[in-house]
Amino acid sequence: MRRSARRQRAKARRQAAPQVSITEAMLKVGYEIVARERAKKAAPVNPFKPAEHPAAFMPDGGLAMDDALTDVGSWAASVSTDFAGSDCQHFLGFGPLSLLAQRPEYRRITEVIATEATRKGIRIQAKGRDRAEKVKQLEAEFKRLRVMDLMRKAAELDGFFGRGHIYVDLKDAAGDELATPIGNGSDAASKAKVQQGSLNGFRTIEPIWVVPTGYNSSDPLSPNWYRPTSWYVQGRSIHTSRLLTFVSREVPDLLKPAYSFCGLSLTQMARPYVDNWLRTRQSVSDLVSAFSVMVLATQMGNAQGAVGEDFFNRVELFNLTRDNRGVWAINKETEDMKNVSAPLGTLDVLQAQSQEHMASVSGIPLIKLLGIQPAGLNASSEGEIRVFYDGIGSYQEASLTPNLTTMSGIIQLNLWGEVDPNITTVWEPLWSLSDKERAEVRKLEADTDEVLIDSGVIAPTESRKRLADDQDSLYHGLDPDDLPEGEEDDEDVTGESDDGTSPTVRRLFNAARARVAAE
Structure with a gap:
């Protein structure tokens, strides 16, 4: 009987309370607030x-x-009114660019x-x-x-x-x-x-x-x-x-x-x-x-009135002492603790x-x-x-x-x-070869010169001149006409030297020997 009486009294209070429509319960936003927020946006600029x-x-x-x-x-400004100022489509100015x-x-x-x-x-x-x-x-x-x-x-x-x-x-x-x-x-x-x-x-x-x-x-x-x-x-x-x-x-x-x-x-x-x-x-x-946010489900009435100060002190104490070793004691009947991450x-x-x-x-x-x-x-x-x-x-x-x-x-x-x-x-070219790659290129060029000289396509002096004129060559600046002494004496009629090496190899060896001696 007591429970039924309480229900009847609560129903009477609800009926006596003034009825508020959903529209009236919503937060009212005035035109002034909207206008003020619009004014915060960047004003259109004249890019011209x-x-x-x-x-x-x-x-x-x-x-x-x-x-x-x-x-x-x-004219350009008038036809670009809707487009100007969007996504940096105008000169920023020397001041902003300096900053x-x-x-x-x-x-x-x-x-x-x-x-x-x-x-x-x-x-x-x-x-x-x-x-x-x-x-x-x-x-x-x-x-x-x-x-x-x-x-x-x-x-x-x-x-x-x-x-x-x-x-x-x-x-x-x-x-x-x-x-x-x-x-x-x-x-x-x-x-x-x-x-x-x-x-x-x-x-x-x-x-x-x-x-x-x-x-x-x-x-x-x-x-x-x-x-x-x-x-x-x-x-x-x-x-x-x-x-x-x-x-x-x-x-x-x-x-x-x-x-x-x-x-x-x-x-x-x-x-x-x-x-x-x-x-x-x-x-x-x-x-x-x-x-990570901790959520405390409790009676929000604890945050009001005389007990409100104790409630906020309790929350503040938890925030100050929160770590993996901490303990948060809650009321088993009326509170619940969750973590949202x-x-x-x-x-x-x-x-x-x-x-x-x-x-x-x-x-x-x-x-x-x-x-x-x-x-x-x-x-x-x-x-x-x-x-x-x-x-x-x-x-x-x-x-x-x-x-x-x-x-x-x-x-x-x-x-x-x-x-x-x-x-x-x-x-100067920005891309440069490694020491090994440069050595491989020089070896290929030397082999090519040897084939061309032995086949009579070019003369040894032309190969020597190419090496002397190439600024990336080890022999850059070498005088093409200053042949090492005894080079011709070491060669026989067949074109081979006394030790069996080809004329081109012998010339390159003599040139390298002269360069090392000069250094």
């Missing part, structure tokens, strides 16, 4: 807005923006490419033995002026900002003289401007201090169409030939003013992938530090894939970018590294060689007052 430089480095009249360029920029250059993920990508491109340096070649002294002088001057170091720094600026500069510092170049051209290193302008002993050196300049001016945006048939003919550097107009410009990844013409005539930087290209990697890395770290089995795979995406956008093998060795039976990175070196070779020829040729011409004019057309520069 001209790039910003420090005010002190800008011309008094601002950037050269004629009517044609203004109209085109306005991102501190992060190792961006810096590593740029430094690997710049370092690999200049690591082996160049080889100065000349036709004719009478230019050997000139080659030595030019090599010494390249080393004194730190040409390869400057090329590496310019390549790094190109990677960080999309544009790099090397300034040609000539004596007595000041004022209005800086606005005059000095040519490409081998033309008439260079011969007139660069006199013997007039070169002070070269210096790299960050693009933030170099403002483009004087570019053509009205005649696509003009040679300076969207190409600056001069640059503005803190109150001085500098002709473009005095600031050797490095832009490896040019953007379309419509975006060049917005990018301050920079190209697409490696930082901007890699930013979506680096952001994903940083978010994944932090998420994995957070999950590992809190993958997140699986960690595939976190390493997810994190590795996110990290490898950075290597894919940069085109750098994992072993070069991250130091990660390939896993698995007979796994090797040799093929990937060869492909990477092929890409670096293309980058050298397309982005570094034009300015390197100009610098070489200017250095020759500074040394001798003329440019020798028979002296050229080539990049």
